[in-house]
Amino acid sequence: MNDLSEHQLPRFPVRLVALRTGLTPHVLRAWERRYGVVTPTRSEGGQRLYSHLDIERLRRLRRLTDHGHAIGRIASLSLGALTQLDEESSGHAETARLHGGDSSSPAADRLRAETIREFTRAALRATRRLDSTDLQATLERAAVTLGVPDFLEGVVATALEDIGHGWAEQSVSVAQEHMATTVFRRTLGWLLRVYEVSGPAPRLVVATPPGQVHELGALMVAVSAAAEGWAVTYLGPDLPVADLLSAASQTEARAVAISLVYLSDDRDFLATLRETRAGLPERVPLILGGAAAPEIRLSAENTGAVVLDSLPDFRTLLQRLAAEDVP
C-alpha cells in the first residue's frame, strides 16, 4: 500500500476537521486538552494541523460516544481497539433494541456471521463468473435466509464494497461491475415492491440529490425503511429539489432521506440541502446518509439535516419517529 506518511501527514486545519467529524472546534480542543485524544502538530504560528489518521480516530470516537461510551474512558484506546469496540456496539445495540433484547448464544452468533460471509463470497464468485442468474439466486436466498437487515448490512454492503475495491484495482472488470450493479438493483427493487404496504403507515421519501447517479445506497435505505413497515416513495437518482419537495408534501411524508455517495461540489450541495430543509415542515426530518455524508457532517448538521452513518442508526431513528406518532 502507499506510505504511512501520507496518512500521517499533518495538513488539516481545525475547521476542516470539525466539518468532517461533526465535532465543534471547541470540543476538539477540550478533548485534546483533557484526554489527549490526539496530538496534532502545529504550524509555525502554533495552529493545529491534523493528520488523516487523527480524523479517522476522531470519527471513531464520535461514533462511540454517540453510542453511549464515555469519552473519558475510551480516549486513550488505540485505533484498533476503537474499531473493535465500534463493531461490537453497533452490532449489539441494534439487536437489543429491535427485538426487545434477545441475546442469542455466542454459538448461534458465530454461525450466523459465518453464513453471512458465505453468502457474500458466493455473490462475489457469481460476479466474477459474470453469472447473473446465480448472483440473483444467491441474493434472494440470502435475503430469505437472513432477513432484510442482515442481508443489507452483511451481504449487500460488503459485497458492493468489495466489488468497488476490485474495480479500483482492476481485478473486477467494468462488465462485471455493471452486471453486479444491475442485479443488485433488481433485487433491491424486488424487495421494495414486496414490502409495499397497503395499510396506513408513516411515509418516507427517498432520493439522491441532483448530480448524484449512484442509486444503490438510496435503494438500501428505501428497502430498509420498507422492511420496518414504512410506506416508501422511492424517487431514484438525480432529483431536483423542487420535485423532491413537492413529492414530500404531496405524500405527506413523515421523513425525507437523501443518499450522498460522493461529493462533487460541497457548496452547491450544501445550498441544495439548505433549500430542501427550508422547504420541509418543521417536524419532517431531513436525513442525510451515504458514504460521503460524514465528510461534511458539521456543515450539513448546521443546515438542520440529520446525518447518519449506518443503517442500524437509520432504523433506530425510524422507529423513534414512528413511536412518536402513536402515543
Place this chain on the structure above:
Amino acid sequence: MNDLSEHQLPRFPVRLVALRTGLTPHVLRAWERRYGVVTPTRSEGGQRLYSHLDIERLRRLRRLTDHGHAIGRIASLSLGALTQLDEESSGHAETARLHGGDSSSPAADRLRAETIREFTRAALRATRRLDSTDLQATLERAAVTLGVPDFLEGVVATALEDIGHGWAEQSVSVAQEHMATTVFRRTLGWLLRVYEVSGPAPRLVVATPPGQVHELGALMVAVSAAAEGWAVTYLGPDLPVADLLSAASQTEARAVAISLVYLSDDRDFLATLRETRAGLPERVPLILGGAAAPEIRLSAENTGAVVLDSLPDFRTLLQRLAAEDVP
C-alpha cells in the same frame, strides 16, 4: 485473543449497559443493591463501570426474568448456571434458528406470533379479493420477514387450511381457491429455485404418489429441505413408482419423501409404498408425510417407511441424516 483481561476490563458506563440489556439504569442499580447481581467497579468519581462479562450476565438475567423467572431467585446463580437454565426454559423450542433471532422474551415471541397471524390474515384477504398480485407480494414478504420455517409452518400451512375450510363450507369460491393454489405454488416454486444449491449436498427426492394431485404439501417439504441446505429433486405430483425409483438411484438420493394429502384407496397405496421401499437401498429412508399420513401410520410403518406429521420433525430428521454422513 486475550479473553480474560479483555472481557473483564471494566469500561462501560451505565447508559450503554442499559441500551444493550434493555434494562433501565434504575433497574440496574436496584438489582445491584438488592441482589448484588453484578458488582461493577467504579471510576475515581464513583460512577459504575461494567465489564463485558457483566453485560453478558445481565442480558441472561433479563431474558430469564422475561421468561417468568423471579430475579430474586436467579440473581446469585453463576453465568454457567444461567446459561443452562436459559436453554432449558427457552431451549428445546428450537435450536439456533438462523432467522430473526432465537426465541427470546415472551414479548418478542408474542410479537412474532402476531406477525405470523397478520401475514396469514393478509393472505386470506388477498385471496378473497382475488388479488393475485397482492397475494404474491404478501407471501414473498412473509418469507423474507419470517424465514422459511416459520413461513411454511406459520403462514402457508395455516392459510391453506383456512382456504380449504372456506372451500368446504362454500365461503371460498372455486375461482378463489384456484387462484390461491396457483400463487402458492408459484411462490414455493420460486423458493425452491432460489435455494437450488451448487456445491455438494445430500440429495432428497420428493414426489406425490400415483393418484395424488395435490402437490402443495410436497412442495412445502421440498422447500423445507432446500432451505436446510439439501439438494432437492422435485418430481411433482402423481408419479409412478418405477420413475420415482429410477430418479432416486440416478441422483444417488440420500432420502426420499412422499406426501400424502388424502387417501383414495388404502390397499393400493400401501402396495405402492411397499414396492417403493423395496426398491430403495437400505440406508435411504422413505419418508411419508402429509395430512393423510397419520391415518395409516401403523400399516405404513410396517412397510418400513418413516411417518412424520410435522415439518419440524422432518427438518430434525434431515439434520440427523446429514450429520450422520459427515463424521
Place this chain on the structure above:
DNA sequence: TGTGCCTTGTCAAGGTAGTGTCCAGGTATT
C-alpha cells in the same frame, strides 16, 4: 374471598462527576 406480606419496578430529592460551551484577551493567517 379477602387480607396482609413479599417482591419488584419506579420515582424523588439532593448532591457529585463528566462533558460541552463560552468568555476574554491575545496571536496567525489571508
Place this chain on the structure above:
DNA sequence: AATACCTGGACACTACCTTGACAAGGCACA
C-alpha cells in the same frame, strides 16, 4: 483589517450517585 485560531479559566447542563419511599402485582394464609 477581518477572520480564524490560540490558551486558560469559568460555567452550566446532563448523567449518575445514594437513600428512602411508594405502588402494583403475586402469593400464601386465614
